[in-house]
Amino acid sequence: MHRQNAAEGGPVRVGITGVGSCLPDRTVTSEHLRQRVATASGLPLPAGVFERVTGITTRRVAAEGEYASTLAVTAARTALDRAGLDPLDVDLLLFASATRDMVEPATAHIVQAELGSRAHALDVTNACNSFVNGIDTARAMIMAGRARRALVVTGETPSRAVRHRPDSLRQFRDGFAGYTFGDAGAAVVLEPVERGGILDVDTETHSEHWPVGGIAGGGSRHPRGEEHTYFHGDGRELREVFEKVGASVLDRVRRRTGPEWADYRHVLVHQVTVPYLERFREITGVPADRLVVTVPETGNVASATLGIQLDRVHDGLRPGDRVLFVGLGGGVSIMTMVWEKS
Template sequence: MHIDHADRTRRRAGITAVASCLPDREVTSQALQRRLIRSSGLPLPARAIERATGITSRRAAAAGEYASTLAVRAARTALDRAQIAPCDVDLLVFASATRDMAEPATAHIVQAELGSRAHALDVTNACNSFVNGIDTARAMILAGRAHRALVVTGETPSRAVRHDPATLDAFRESFAGYTFGDAGAAVVLEAVERGGILDVDTETHSEHWPVGGIMGGGSRHPRGDEHTYFRGDGSELREVFEKVGTSVLDRMRQRTGMEWGDFRHILVHQVTVPYLDRFVELTGVPRDRLVVTVPELGNMASATLGVQLDRVHAGLRSGDRVLFVGLGGGVSLMTIVWEKA
C-alpha cells in the first residue's frame, strides 16, 4: 500500500537529527559458538556460525542494560545534536521489536528518564518497527497533531537467544537468533519547507507470520521458557522475501522517477551476509550505495537502519537523498525516500 506520496509544493516532515548507541560488550561468533558447545555438547563444525552468516561479531547489552537504556542514550545524543531539550518534543515514539516489559509501554520508561512530557506511545512491527515509527511521527506532524517528534528504538534481541539447544534440530530452529546484535537509535522529526520525507510505501504479507518470532509473553503463551527464545527458519524466511519479490522497490522507482544512482546511500535491513548478497542480486542495488553493518554488528533488528543512518548522516549535504528499505517478520516490507534539507 502506498501511503500519501507528498508532491513537491507541500510542506513535509523531515529528519533533523540522528544518533545511535552500541553496547560496549562485544561477542564474537567464535565466542558464541564456544558457549553453545559448552552448554549443549553439540558437535558443531569449526566456525559454523561465522561461515554460515558472515557475521564475525555483534554487540550485547550488559546486565542492567535494557531496551530503554539503549534508546535513552541514543535519544540524548539526538536531542543534543538537534540543540533542543526534552521538553521541546511533543511526541515520543518508542519503535522496537524489543520492549522492557509487557506493560506499560516502554515509551513511558524512556520519557521518564529524559524528563519529557510528550505524548508517548510504542510502535511494534518486528524489524520494521523503527521505520514504522518514523512514518507514524511523520503522519502526526503532517496532521497537525505534533510539532516535533522523537522516535527512538532500543533493541536487545540477544536476550532471546537460546544458548543450550539440546539437539541439532533445536540448534537449527534457534539458528536465526545467533545473528542478533543489540543497539539503539533515535531521530528527531519536524516540519521542513524543503527536502524531508518525499515518499513512503509498504507491502504486507501476513499469511507468513508463523515463519519466525518470539512466541512468548502474549495471551497465547504468557509464561514458559520454551516460548521466550527466538524460533524460526532463516532459509524459509529468505524464501518468503524472494517470493514476495521486488515490487515495493519497483513501485517506488516508477512513482518517484528515481534510479539507484539518485540515492547517496541505500539503507537496507541486514540479517546475514549471504542474505545481503542475495538482496543485491535480486534488486540490482549497487553495492557501493549500501552501508554494510552486518559483519561486525549482526542483525540489530529494527535498530539496523538507524545505526546505518547515523554512520553516514554527518557526511550528507543538502539535497542528498537516502533510501530506507525495511524487511520485517510478519511479513512486511517498507521504503522511505528522505532528502536532507
C-alpha cells in the same frame, strides 16, 4: 499495499533533523558464541561455523543492567543534541522496537521518564520494521497537526532471546537465526522542514506468513514459560517471501522518486546475514557503493539496523542527497521510505 506521497499530503513537509545511535560496549565474537553453545549443549559444532554461515564476525551485547530503554535513551540524547533540542521541546515520543522492557507499561514511558520529557508517549511494534513504522507514524501525526516535533527511538536487545543450551540439533536449527542477533539503539528527531524531508513511503504486508518466526512468550497465547522466550524462525522462508515481492516494491518506489540507483546517495537495507545481503544485491541490482554494510560487525540488530546505518552516513550527507530505506520484518512486512536531506 499502502502508499503516501508528500506531494499529495498538503504543504507540510516533515524531515529528519537529528540522528543518534548506541552500541553496547561489550563485543562477542561468533567463535566465542559457538564455543558457549557447544559447551552448554554438547553438540558437535565445528569451529568457525557461525561466521562461515552468516558472515558475522562480532556483535554487541547489552550488559547486565542495560535494557532496551537504556540503549534508546542514549541514542535519543544524541539525536536531540544534534537537533539542538531539549527533551521538553518534543511533544510526541514513539518507542518503536521489536524489543521492550516489559509487557506493560509501554517502554516509551520508561524512556520518557529517563529523558525528562512530557510528550505524548506510546509504543509502535512491528518486528524489524518497527523503527521505520515509527518514523512514518510520527510523520503522519505531524502532517495532521497532532504533533509539532517528534522523537522516534528504538532499543533492541534480541541477544536475550538466544537459546544458548539447545537440547538437540533440531532445536539448534530452529533457533539458528537467533545466533545472528546483536543489540543496539537508534533515534531520530522529526519536525517540519521547508524543503526535502520524507518524500515517499510504501508498504506491503503479507500476513499469511506470520508464523515464519518470532518470540511467542509474553502474550495471551503463552503468558508464561521459559520455552516461549526464545526466538525461533525460518530465515529461508522469510527470504523467499522477499524474493517473490521485494523487487516489485523497489521498482514502484524508483518509478516515483528516482529510476536510477545513482539518484540515491545511500540505500539502507535491513541486514540479517552477509549471504542474505548479497542475495538482496543480486535480486535488486543495488550497487555495492550505495549500501552501508554493518551486519559483519554488529550482527542483526532488528529494527535498529536502519538507524545505525543512517547515523554512520548522516554527517557526510549534503542538502539534496536522497536516502532510500528498505525494511523487512517478520509478519511479513516490506517497507520503503525516501528521505531527502534538507
